[in-house]
Amino acid sequence: MNDLRKRFEAAIMPNYGVPPVALARGQGCRVWDTDGNAYLDLIGGIAVSALGHGHPALVAAVSEQVATLAHTSNLFLHEPEVRLAERLLRLLDADGRVFFTNSGTEANEAAYKLVRRHAGPGRTYVVAAVSGFHGRTMGALALTGKASIREPFGPFGADVRFVTYGSADELRQAVTGDCAAVFLEPTQGEGGIVPAPEGYLAAARKICDETGAALVLDEIQSGIGRTGAWFQHQHEGVRPDVITLAKGLGGGLPIGACVGLGPYASAFRKGDHGSTFGGNPVACAAALAVLDTIEKEGLLDHVTDVGERLASGIAAVGHPLLAGVRGRGLWRAIVLAEPKSAAVEAAARDAGFLVNALQPDVIRLAPPLIITSDEAGSFVTALPAILGTA
Numbered sequence: 224m225n226d227l228r229k230r231f232e233a234a235i236m237p238n239y240g241v242p243p244v245a246l247a248r249g250q251g252c253r254v255w256d257t258d259g260n261a262y263l264d265l266i267g268g269i270a271v272s273a274l275g276h277g278h279p280a281l282v283a284a285v286s287e288q289v290a291t292l293a294h295t296s297n298l299f300l301h302e303p304e305v306r307l308a309e310r311l312l313r314l315l316d317a318d319g320r321v322f323f324t325n326s327g328t329e330a331n332e333a334a335y336k337l338v339r340r341h342a343g344p345g346r347t348y349v350v351a352a353v354s355g356f357h358g359r360t361m362g363a364l365a366l367t368g369k370a371s372i373r374e375p376f377g378p379f380g381a382d383v384r385f386v387t388y389g390s391a392d393e394l395r396q397a398v399t400g401d402c403a404a405v406f407l408e409p410t411q412g413e414g415g416i417v418p419a420p421e422g423y424l425a426a427a428r429k430i431c432d433e434t435g436a437a438l439v440l441d442e443i444q445s446g447i448g449r450t451g452a453w454f455q456h457q458h459e460g461v462r463p464d465v466i467t468l469a470k471g472l473g474g475g476l477p478i479g480a481c482v483g484l485g486p487y488a489s490a491f492r493k494g495d496h497g498s499t500f501g502g503n504p505v506a507c508a509a510a511l512a513v514l515d516t517i518e519k520e521g522l523l524d525h526v527t528d529v530g531e532r533l534a535s536g537i538a539a540v541g542h543p544l545l546a547g548v549r550g551r552g553l554w555r556a557i558v559l560a561e562p563k564s565a566a567v568e569a570a571a572r573d574a575g576f577l578v579n580a581l582q583p584d585v586i587r588l589a590p591p592l593i594i595t596s597d598e599a600g601s602f603v604t605a606l607p608a609i610l611g612t613a
């Protein structure tokens with residue numbers, strides 16, 4: 224492992240730092256490093272590996288598709304793409320249309336262009352939230368409300384106005400008839416797994432209706448079953464105009480989607496946007512397998528059930544370093560009383576659990592949706608000792 228880390232450091236750009244573990248393989252919710260150590264994967268490639276590792280449905284769908292037809296470009300249509308779009312629209316229970324991408328940031332780039340196209344030149348700015356995260360490419364980065372990652376790369380040639388997440392009053396002040404769109408996460412993921420306060424998304428919907436701005440919900444981390452619903456906005460009964468998806472959608476294969484509803488379904492004109500790989504047959508086959516499996520295995524209820532047990536188990540641990548737990552479904556933040564998340568992450572790893580130090584005082588858990596109650600319970604059992612060593 225140390226040799227691979229040295230080669231990584233020499234050959235890979237330094238933007239990630241050198242990760243502490245080199246993974247070799249995975250099965251279910253378990254992964255093994257290159258030295259043969261096993262870990263319970265409680266981060267799932269950042270809310271991506273929805274079906275865990277090596278799920279037979281995903282393996283079969285991808286293997287079959289790659290052997291049949293791996294790529295077409297968008298000069299040719301193919302069935303997996305159409306089927307996946309139809310499937311997503313059915314799950315959203317809405318009239319709409321889909322543009323497929325290869326990642327989350329590209330889904331938000333598409334959404335940004337879409338709302339500008341629909342708004343025309345009169346609506347000159349968009350609104351997004353402080354501490355929001357929408358991606359690393361220039362458009363999505365302009366929407367990202369974390370100054371430390373945005374500002375070194377500005378200016379962006381985009382008028383983005385930031386509001387405090389959760390304040391309906393600030394949103395009402397910020398959104399006028401000149402605003403093209405409001406970009407929000409239903410729960411701020413990278414911002415610390417911070418759910419929108421009760422009624423905030425409904426207020427955002429109302430403000431957008433009154434001003435004619437588009438409500439864009441970035442469900443890239445919250446979507447595809449993560450919170451126990453297909454999409455988090457379904458818990459709130461709020462219907463967005465545009466939804467962006469990625470992460471869990473492909474179960475580990477790179478795919479994202481920008482879904483436009485109502486008038487946003489057909490706001491792009493021919494030639495307005497494109498992607499060589501977007502809607503790639505293999506990625507679409509993977510996504511179809513993910514959606515099928517979530518449905519067939521009843522994973523939405525499972526996520527709710529195991530997620531609640533996990534959260535109540537953690538909350539009951541009662542350790543001075545533990546300040547609380549927040550989030551929904553299998554998407555939880557363990558909030559620490561001191562900025563010791565890096566030490567907790569390392570102690571968890573030594574104990575055989577992969578978790579993510581999201582912020583100095585926040586540990587993120589986003590395990591595969593198939594994690595069993597016993598697996599989740601094994602982490603709760605180990606937690607006091609982990610906190611004790613951190």
Ligand SMILES: *Cc1c(COP(=O)(O)O)cnc(C)c1O
Nearest residue numbers: 326327328356357358412443444
């Ligand atoms: C991860 C994430 C993105 C960016 O997705 P990439 O695939 O890394 O480009 C955008 N928005 C949210 C809410 C995310 O969690």
